[in-house]
Amino acid sequence: MAGVTLSGVSKTYSQAGLPAINDLNLEIRDGQFVTLLGPSGCGKTTTLRLIAGYMAPDAGTIHVGERLVSSKDTLILPEHRGMGMVFQNYAVWPHKTVFQNVVFGLKLRKVPASKAREGVEQALALVGLSGYENRLPNELSGGQQQRVALARSIVVEPEILLLDEPLSNLDAKLREHMRSELKQLQRRIGITFIYVTHDQAEALALSDQIAVIHEGCLQQFGPPREVYNRPVNRTVADFMGxxxxxxxxxxxxxxxxxxxxxxxxxxxxxxxxxxxxxxxxxxxxxxxxxxxxxxxxxxxxxxxxxxxxxxxxxxxxxxxxxxxxxxxxxxxxxxxxxxxxxxxxxxxxxxxxxxxxxxxxx
Amino acid sequence: MNSGGANVRRPALARPTARLEWLRFDQVVMAAAVICLVILVVLPLCSLFIGSIRTPDGLSFAFFREAASGRLYRQALINSLILGAWTGLFSVLIGVPLAWAISRTNVPAKPFIRVTATLSYLSPPFLTAIAFVNLFSPNAGVINHLMREEFGVTWLTFNIFSMKGLVLVTVLHTFPFVYLLAVTALQSVDASYEEAAEILGAGKWRTAFSITAPLVAPAILSGTLIAFVNSIALFGSQAIIGLPGRIFTLSTRIYSLFDYPPQYGLASALSLVFIFITVAALFIQRRFLARRSFVTFGGKGSRPQLIDLGSARWGLFGFAVLVFVVAILLPYASLIAVSLSKSWGLAFWKNLTLANYKFVLFDYDVTQRAIINSLILATLAATLSIALGTVIGWIDLRTSVPGRRLLDYAALIPLGLPGIVMAVALIQFWLAMPIALYGTLVILLLAYTGRYVPLGLRAANSSLRQIDPTLEESARILGASWGVTMREVTLPLIRPGLFAGWLLIFVPAIQELSASILLFSSKSITLAVAVYNLYETGYTEPVAALAIINVIIISLAILLANRLGGERERERLEYRPA
Incomplete structure (x- = not known):
């Protein structure tokens, strides 16, 4: 099991010149539900993609547990990080059935077919999609697709699950429902969740710890009550409700x-x-x-x-x-x-x- | 962690130690694609340039001076420009009314008009040229003969061996470029623009001229420039119609420079002049296309109201029928007639025979070899161009490799290279190499693949743009390598688009003449070259038979490919982004 440590991480996209992330230090402990919260363009998604390994930082290091996974000269590819990720647009493969989507990671891990089937069934039961194995994504609603994406990520039992605004494309009622399901799921499987959102209510409801990010800089990192009641500066106070x-x-x-x-x-x-x-x-x-x-x-x-x-x-x-x-x-x-x-x-x-x-x- | 007893810890993925993996499969594939592109396009182009300035007395611009001062070459340049200009103009005069009729009016038989445009585009221009020679050559042309001898109306005769004839034959192939771009533009103009004008009191016609026309003008100009570039690059019709009429163009002049003794330097210089014209035209065209962007993103499917033309619609329909008759019916009916006659003439129907087919298929030993060669070449070239285009498109869209834009531009260069220029460049380059490729199928394959890489890139690019990068990223984080991600996610999703692109390359490749004419040998002869050579030797009736066989092969190939592709199409499900 593993926590994630970001030390002095900076990332600048060449075109803009402004740093997307500036000297970010963050220690995410094992088994926690941590939210990266901030307005759009604040660098929270960049942080998540750096943790996932889709790009390398310009400066600083990222460790998973004791293992160095990202620095300026080192980049463990995403496929070797043992993480899972749920995307804002679900990214459920449209040409594969629900079963084929979920079993994908297990096949890569050479899990025997019977075990894999069992694993898929468990994962689908966990997200409440039992019986949907042979559906194609375009036969599912947005919420169901999002749950397929979730099942696909947790079936391989990642040490860390990254979630990039996973609920923002759902309607309000479904969003609330999925929110409580996510929280329960995290309690049940006990792995580290790193969750990106711009919705402070979502962050307050879900997190063990909230990292408020603004213009590429970490403003405050603490439990929801602390961040809400004891904002360290005007920016945090203004953003939290x-x-x-x-x-x-x-x-x-x-x-x-x-x-x-x-x-x-x-x-x-x-x-x-x-x-x-x-x-x-x-x-x-x-x-x-x-x-x-x-x-x-x-x-x-x-x-x-x-x-x-x-x-x-x-x-x-x-x-x-x-x-x-x-x-x-x-x-x-x-x-x-x-x-x-x-x-x-x-x-x-x-x-x-x-x-x-x-x-x-x- | 304990996930509730039932979950057993899954085998973990292999964990390489923390380092930059320097030899990865994806990097090898990308490097290979870059090398291919350099060999196919960049190096031949460089040697073309070097060849044009390396004279017996050292480096100089002597060849360019000769090309500029020689009356023959200046005339060829002027003729090419005249041909391009007239062709562009007439492409607009034919393409725009048809496009407008299809997308904005209640003209009858729209499918028929669409088919006419598609067939005109697919029809090999050198076959149309041969057919028109049979009909309109000054003395033996059947229609000329009919008018002069039977009806005595000399003023209705038409000499095909003239600039007029050349423009006519070329336009029949190039008007679909204008037509297609105009249709796309007209369909993407949001009807609300027009409705807004009408609500302000503008009538249908006023709206059409003051709102719609300016919106689609960039697309029409863009199509005109493409028609211009294509028309001057067509070797076949310029040789078949132009040479007997003593109308030399850049293409045919370059071709004749390869008569013994070949004048490589001068041919290279002339090729570069040629490239300059096409690149300049394409550059302007890109500018127009860039301006077009405001048209494309309209509202949600608000369909334009169709203009009721009243009885005038029959006039427009009649115009479409005329185009069909001249572009399709007349050439192909006459080719069939010629191919079945013992001796082509007004009384051909008295002596029908299949002997011509027997002759070209079995007695003329070139035919079978040419058919096989062309099939092999077109299949391989289409596949390679698509593969190369896919890798280059992926590099451009999905990586941040420095210089990827440059790569993109390099892959688009062949758009500005007429076939015969491509051939000159390849000859220059490979004659200097220690490997003897000249006269083999390989050099033809290189020429075809190089020529059609831009089409491959375009197909791959537009398909890749439609699939969200997160679909690939989600596979990566689940543990899939680049190769597995490509095989499992990316390629299945872009396959329909790639297949359509493959067909768009296969069809012109199987009838390629402009580059083949300089590169073939008796062993590597292709179908189009076989037709051209037979025509050159004067076998009117067998040529027609071979032309018909050529068309049948193209049609069968398209049909077969469509059927194969259609099955896959049915497997595939629309990707509906969340």
Whole structure:
């Protein structure tokens, strides 16, 4: 069994000149479900293809367990890596039946015919496609084709399974269904899954660890809760779901904690990142679901005004104006707050993240 | 890991140690393809160039000066350009109305029009030329004879041995180029462009001229240039029609330079002039094709409305019938008639005989050898061109090897090489080599394969583009080597496309004349050369019999290949990308 270690990996496509991956360090432990998360073009698929061995890095090394598989001068070919890969477009061979697709890897491993048949049956049962052996891919739905691709990859019992946005071509309902099946599958067979997606909800639901990648650089690597609740910078906070990014400044600081003023109105005490002094400009990330609103009879210095309200069924969403900044708040739909109301804003300080200020426009 | 007891650990794949494997099967195959291409195309072309500047007094441009100043050569150049220009023009005048009729109007009998265009393209131009000589040679031509002697209408006679005659015979072969490109373009113009104009108040005709015509013009110009290049490269009709009329062209002039004593240097210089013209035309054509791209990606299958021509559609249909009569019916009916007559003339039907067939098949000892040679050559050349094209296409599309674009261009060079120029280049190159290939089947095979590599590349390229690289990548990561991936995934998926390409090479290869005419020997004679030689010696009736046999062989080969391919076609299932 094996984990994957990327050390200082860089890759530049000659045409663009900009690095697709820049000095990436990542240690993926054995048996984990790790997601590479980021917007399209961030380099996550490049990372996956480097791990698969479809191309060599320009710098850095990739180890599987103790074994060096990729460096500038070394490239173990994909066929010698013992990995599996599921592609976004399934890549189920259209000229082979379901059985022929799944048995392909076993034949290459010279598994005897009876054993191979048994293996294929097990793999198809695992993905819920028993009885589909003789179908051709064009007789299957997208979800079924995706499951064939999955069965084809796991039947050879790879040490590492790579998945490149495997659910993005499915409709919403099927995607949710397959998501839970994938998670169960990984628990059952216990191999390392490296999963690429741009969908943060998918990443949060599936992963043991999430690696957030932005513009070729690793931003944060940690468990879903940590990445969601404790984003290390504005980019991660912005990418992980709905978030209010407010400008503020530090009023006083003891090096670790300090008093801050948010949007010129809200005063609170918060943990500060290292090196932030009193008087520094900061960005504050606040999740809409962590904010509470209370209706006030009279507006005060710390209150905001409700300027928009959307009823979404299970929740109510409000836009609250604080001077020139807007705050998005999600509450239980039973909250009795109307447009134009003055509201008091409160939140637990530990649900808030503070970063040194960066100009979003850059 | 424990995967639940039932799963037994599968045998692992062989694990080579971490190193760059320097001698891999895929690299060997790719290197071999590159070497083949260099030997087939690049080196002969280089020796053609060297041959053109190596004079008895050292390196100089003396041969080029001679080619430019000699009246004979200048006239040949001018004649070729005149021929190409008229052929291009008339290809448009025939091809565009037919294409428009097929794709935009309610003209009757559309399948008939399509078949007419296809047959005109497939029909060997030198056979059409021979047939027209039988009908329109100034004295013995049957139709001329009929008009002059029986009806006394001298002004209705037609001298085939003239530039007019040459253009006529050539156009019948080249108009399908314009037709095909125009049809493709017209069908890919999204109907919504036209509907948008109509909703703004433009009538059908106004829309056709102000919206549709500009959109398809690049394709038509492109087809015209291809017709131009092909027309000046055709040796057969230029020799059969041009030589008796004393109309020398570049092709025939180069050919006559090989009369004893051969003038290799001058032939090389003239060949390079020839290449310059064809390459320039093809270069412009590529420019037009590049501009065409905005047409091709239209909406989803919104079909254009057909223009109701009213009774005018019968006029257009009549035009198509006329083309069919002149391009197909007249030549082939007359060839059959000649082949069955004892002595060709107005009263030929009084003495019908099969003796001509017996003569060419059994008494004329060349025929059987020529048939076998041509079948072997066409089969091998088509297969090799496709194989080479596939490897080169794969390198271009699936690897990041530096210089792969260059390789692509090298494989396209033969498009600009007229057959006779290819032959001159091969002679120059192989005469300098220690291996005696001249006069063998091998040098013919090299010429054919080199000539048709671009077609092989095109077939492979368009097929490979249609299959997603992940289909190959998913095989690789499951443990399949490059070779296994090719055999199990890539080749089965592109086979239908390759097969269509194979047929597109086989058909012209089996009737190849332009290059063969300089390369053949009595042992390696081919079918087209046999016909031409027999014609040269003046056997009118046996030539017709051999021509008909030639056509029958081509038809049988196409039929057989289609049947074989058709079976595979049925096995294959449409690839529907996810």
């Amino acid at each position: 709905n978030v209010n990014l407010l400008e503020g400044k530090v009023l006083s600081s003891d090096g670790r904690k300090g008093e801050i003023l948010i949007a010129g109105r809200l005063r609170t005490v918060a943990a500060l990142p290292a090196g932030i002094q009193a008087g520094a400009a900061i960005d504050v990330a606040l999740r809409p679901e962590n904010i509470e609103l209370k209706r006030l009879e009279n507006a005060s210095a710390a209150s905001g005004t409700v300027v928009d309200h959307t009823f979404l069924g299970n929740i109510s969403e409000y836009q609250v104006a604080l001077d020139n900044q807007r705050l998005r708040v999600q509450t239980h739909p039973s909250a009795n707050i109307a447009l134009g109301d003055a509201v008091e804003i409160s939140f637990a300080p530990d649900t808030m993240s503070v970063f040194a200020h960066t100009d979003p426009a850059r």
